Amino acid sequence: MASIDDCKMVELKKVGSDKGSLTFIENEESAPFDVKRVYFTYDIPTEAVRGGHAHIEQHELVFAASGSFEIVLDDGNKAKTVFLNNPxxxxxIIPGIWRELKSFSTGSVVLVMASDAYDEDDYIMDYNQFIHDRSN
Known part of the structure; x- marks a missing residue:
């Protein structure tokens, strides 16, 4: 069964010069899964709460491309908060973990790399259903 302890931080390489920095991700070298979809959210109000779901099969790699925010992870038994502020x-985030994103700084950009294309059937959007599914 999925545990929040299985959600790990990933640090990407940085190539720096006097012209700025470049960070990249490559499927076989730096990503823990093959990336099939990339999306980002922005113009997020500071008090907004995003996420509020779990995935059945999909893996996600979440970055603060700009600014900062918190991700609350919940596996039905325990929860923890992870602060992201470094691109x-x-x-x-592995499948079977509930997540909520909150406490956004002004100008935050959430960058997500996902293991699959969007599939509405892969989402668990109701927390009570999530808990019920975990107990069966």
């Missing part, structure tokens, strides 16, 4: 450090 080189992302959180790998």
């Amino acid at each position: 080189r450090k992302g959180l790998h």
Whole structure:
């Protein structure tokens, strides 16, 4: 069964110069899964709570491309909060973990790399259903 302890931080390489920095991700070298979809959210109000779901099969790698925010992870038995504020450090969220993103700084950009294309059937959007499914 999925545990929040299985969600790990991933640190990407940085190539720096006097012209700025470059960070990249490559499927076989730096990503813990093959990336099939990339999306980002922005213009997020500070008090907003995003996420509020779990995935059945999909893995996600979440970065603060700009600004900062918190991710609350919940596996039905315990919860923990992870603070993201470095575009080189992302959180790998495994399937079966409930997540909520909150406490956004002004100008935050959430960058997500996912293991699959969007599939509405892969989402558990109701927390009570999530808990029920975990106990069966």
